[in-house]
Amino acid sequence: MSRRRPPFRQRHQPHRPSRGGGQLRLIGGDFKRRRLPVLDSPGLRPTPDRIRETLFNWLTAATSGARVLDLFAGTGALGLEALSRGAAEAHFVERDPRVARQLTNNLATLDATARGRVIAADALGFLAGEPWPCSLAFLDPPFRQGLVAPCCARLEQGWLADDAWIYVEMESEARPKVPASWALHREVRAGDTTARLYRRHIESPTGDAC
Template identity: 70%
Template sequence: MSRRRPSSRSSRPPRRPGRGGGKLRIIGGDFRRRLLPVLDSPGLRPTPDRVRETLFNWLAAATPGARVLDLFAGTGALGLEALSRGAAEAVLVERDPRVAGALADNLTTLGLRQAEVITADARPFLASSPPRPFSLVFVDPPFRQGLAGDCCAALEAGWLTEDAWIYLETEATLSPEVPATWTLHREVRAGDSTGRLYRRTGEAGESPDGDAC
């Protein structure tokens, strides 16, 4: 939702890049109600407030102190929300240099020195050697490009803490393949997308408290 998504509504005229632009509203935490500019780029829009509010209610206990990875960051709506709510640090990965630059400007505006924007494609980025593992990961790839499964599998190569939380957003028609060590915790539907929150467990088929699923 905060990334480029193909649209079937071809009757709507395309927006002209570089003119106008929207706003991203932080909905909770230290920067609650702050409005940040969003670059006017085709298909780029923040994850809706309702979805973010639901997601971060689920993650209320997990966000403070978290080490966050936001893949396909786009507007940075999810990463910025996590930082506002007490995440210790964040890495936001966005391949479009203009979008990444606008995101970096917003981090500077908020004075968030514990966050870093990396201009890179997510799949090559995940093929590199991971730094310290992340405890909270957002994966929101462009729709209908076959990216979700590959990225989820790549995260298992040292990118996640043992009990990490992973939020995956895909087109509603997709039933994503995720690693066997991930347990579905909650899901939310909004328009043509479905968001799923997973918890990584020690062994396949176990829930976070150790009970069989």
């Protein structure tokens, strides 16, 4: 789930200090129960264990050997969980240099730098570059900033395999505008957040889905 929230959302709840020295706990796979430090940064939180477990139960057959793109990576909870569960590689895109450095350090702690790469860049700017097809994409932008639709559109420009899985998380009051080739597989709502998992289906020249 989303690792960053815009400051104005804090109006509806008392301020809670960021958990300096907080930790991300990986919940499955090779790195199960490994704990990693989380940078003390406003709005930065690991995806809750329960939500990650639900998501990766949905993705059981899709994670092994996957080529993963984790946009707006934050703590990297989703991409790291995918690596733990057998993904071949994961690219983490995070624009905050401090957060990106911590994620790089955590990959080194897991001895996973050969399979994980951190890109300190804005997600939309990154997606404007030379594409390569991933089989699993995580899209978890800051809420209420209009980032879901343009990111989805750019993902369609060469970033997705024909049968890719795409996870989108956003505010519950909004309905995502996604490409016609994406079919909704599952969705779950938690508070003011709705998470949706899509499967991409591309028609072959014979009319059959790839």
